[in-house]
Amino acid sequence: MTGLNALKLDANVVVLGKDRVGKSALTVRFLSRRFIGEYGNIESIYSHNVVMDGRDITFNIWDSPCCQDLSMETSPYEKKVQWANGFVLVYSICDRASFNSVTKLIQSIKDFQGMVMVPMVIVDNKRDLNHRWTVLSEEGRMLTLTIDCQFYVVSAAENYYSVLMVFHGLIDRIWKSKSAIKKQAGIKDIVKSMSAVFARRRTDSL
Ligand SMILES: Nc1nc2c(ncn2[C@@H]2O[C@H](COP(=O)(O)OP(=O)(O)OP(=O)(O)O)[C@@H](O)[C@H]2O)c(=O)[nH]1
Numbered sequence: 023m024t025g026l027n028a029l030k031l032d033a034n035v036v037v038l039g040k041d042r043v044g045k046s047a048l049t050v051r052f053l054s055r056r057f058i059g060e061y062g063n064i065e066s067i068y069s070h071n072v073v074m075d076g077r078d079i080t081f082n083i084w085d086s087p088c089c090q091d092l093s094m095e096t097s098p099y100e101k102k103v104q105w106a107n108g109f110v111l112v113y114s115i116c117d118r119a120s121f122n123s124v125t126k127l128i129q130s131i132k133d134f135q136g137m138v139m140v141p142m143v144i145v146d147n148k149r150d151l152n153h154r155w156t157v158l159s160e161e162g163r164m165l166t167l168t169i170d171c172q173f174y175v176v177s178a179a180e181n182y183y184s185v186l187m188v189f190h191g192l193i194d195r196i197w198k199s200k201s202a203i204k205k206q207a208g209i210k211d212i213v214k215s216m217s218a219v220f221a222r223r224r225t226d227s228l
Contacts, residue, residue, distance in 0.1 A: 032080045033196045034105055035189075038127050039112035040120035041088035044147040047178035048112060049085040051185045057178060063087045079193055103134040108141035108196040110188060114148045118156045128169055141195035143172045145188055150177040171195070 037045045046061035053070050065086040072079050111127055113120040131140055146162045159175050166173040172191045176184040
C-alpha cells in the first residue's frame with residue numbers, strides 16, 4: 023500500500039517501453055549506478071530507499087520485458103498499470119517503432135487508470151548512439167507538450183546523473199498528485215460533515 027505523510031513516500035513505479043529500448047539498463051543504472059551491458063528478460067520488482075530533497079522515498083520499481091507491455095488487452099498489464107503511481111516510458115533514439123509505442127502506452131495508461139493527471143515521464147534513451155538516430159529529441163519534446171509530462175534525454179550506458187534526474191522528476195510528480203488527491207479527499211470529508219450537520223438541523227426543525 024502506498025502512503026504519504028510529511029516526509030515519507032512509497033512510490034510504485036512501472037518502467038514501460040518496447041523491447042531493447044533500455045528499460046532494465048535504466049532501472050539498474052538508477053539502483054546501482056552501473057551499466058552492465060546485458061540484462062536478460064527477467065520481470066522484477068525492485069525496492070529501493072533513497073532520500074530526495076529531505077524526503078524519505080521508497081521506490082518499488084517494476085521492470086518488465088517488453089512484449090507484455092504492448093499486449094494491452096491482457097489483465098497482467100492492466101494490473102500493473104493500476105498498481106502504479108507513476109510511469110517511466112522509454113524509447114530508443116535508434117528505434118522509431120519504440121517512439122510510436124510510447125504514444126500507444128500513454129493512451130492505454132489513461133484508459134486503465136481513469137485519472138486526468140497520471141504522473142509519467144518520457145525518456146529518450148541511447149543518446150550516446152547519436153550517429154544512429156531515427157528519432158529527434160524534438161519529437162519527444164513535442165509529445166510531452168500534448169500530455170503535460172516531463173521529458174529526459176539520457177544515455178543509460180554513459181551517464182548516471184541523467185538517469186537519476188528521471189526518477190527525481192517522476193517522484194516530484196507523484197508527490198504532487200498524491201498531495202492533490204489527499205486535499206480533495208479532505209475537502210470531500212468537510213462537505214460530507216457539513217451536509218450531515220445541515221440535514222440534522224432540518225430534521226430537528228420539523
Ligand atoms: N549504447 C547504448 N546501449 C544501451 C543503452 N541502454 C541500453 N542499451 C543496450 O540495449 C540493449 C537492451 O537493453 P535492456 O536494458 O535489456 O532493454 P529492455 O528494454 O529492458 O529490453 P527487454 O527486456 O527486451 O524489453 C542492451 O544491449 C543494452 O546494453 C544506452 O543508453 N546506450
